[in-house]
Amino acid sequence: MPGKLFQYLHRLFRANEIRLHELSYLFWECTRRCNLRCLHCGSDCSAGSARGDMPFGDFLRAILPLKKAYPPNTITVVITGGEPLLRGDLPQCGRALREHGFRWSIVTNGYAYTPDVHARLLAAGMGAITLSLDGLEDAHSWLRSSTRSFANALKAIELITASKRLCYDIVTCVNRKNINTLPELKELLISKKVAAWRLFTIAPIGRAKGNDDLQLTPQELTQLMDFIAGARADRRIDAKLSCEAYVGAHEKRVRDAPFFCRAGVTIASVLADGSIAACPNINRHFVQGNIYRDSFLDVWSNRFEVMRNRRWTRTGICARCSDYKRCNGGAMHLWSERQDAILTCINQKMLHSA
């Protein structure tokens, strides 16, 4: 199919999804506590977070009315943090979600993912997991600020890949310290029988803001696109760029489907303080309500207009960008409260260096 027709059909698809505005993906930031202190954390979580965990009952009460609007088995509750494994009641939370018909999954750094935890989460009906491995040992330990995190993550990967039940992927945040060792990391993951690998760049938000070692140069960004394209052609592992940003001419080389930021379109979050948002890493300015004050279903159904209609993003460098129709203002987490310019544009960076 010619590229322009494909792009046109995808724009129709995107507009249709926005019109439907059906929730299918719900983050629950169950805690702000974390057992690592990663240099790139978008949430700026810590071991001694002043906020406690959100009581599970509060979250469940907020989302149960969703069952009136959607078949619950079409919604995956993605439990995130902080580090969700720090919650002792995680299996009980997951089991209760399944009893109400929802699917559930976790995002973890793998540090506390032991065989016993693995067994208990599977028994409680966990269906998907994403685990971070941010390079070979030196690079991973540097980013995660922990010397034991690499070995623990590798053990967790072995457990996960051996499970026939789990839908999973391993994610890597690519930065200046690990970009040149991606080929070795790929071989390591293949040796651990990893089937799916998602690569990120690091957005200049949260703790990553102002850390130049975390931001790839334009040449390195192109190097990353070429690496992912090569790994996809190799077909030994399903590598892809995450949906974090539009990458222009590289789109078809690095992803299965064109870029589409679904924040507030099909994705919502309940944050640890009860805030109702789109994705957890989006600027707090875009919070749409709070479960302790508002009906979650009502907020989802009647608000989120700022994400469903993104014409306001045609400003700053986006105002004169010829790719705007395809990109639609990029990813929501790259917009600050001022709403006057996107924080960074990978595509523009690569184009200017070409």
Add this chain to the structure above:
Amino acid sequence: MKTFANKSRKFLQSIFKGLSATSLAFTFQACYGTAQDVGQDVLITGTVSSTQTGEAIPGIKVSVEDQPQYEITDGSGQFSVYALQRSACKVTFEDADALQHGAFLAKDTIVEALGERIVLNVSLDAR
């Protein structure tokens, strides 16, 4: 209006699925989230009791062959464990707490693990 949008979605999805490298291309994931769970599993639930007395037995480990997950029966002898759907699966019941609630012989049961939920009430012989 919504019906038309739903029909359009199915039509457009069918086009993109045909064009994409994997048929799962439209089971999306958020940038910092997991894949959507599209797997099939079954909830195996039930009660373990004593053949001799009929009383519920706590502390029995319930596991499924070739899968790492297990559950320990609670104070009412009840358990529930999710397992991969398959036409036949072996569920094993083993005494996991030594003599704390009596000593019982292990037992294997073959079940058809299809559908969403199966109920399995099992009695164990005292050792």
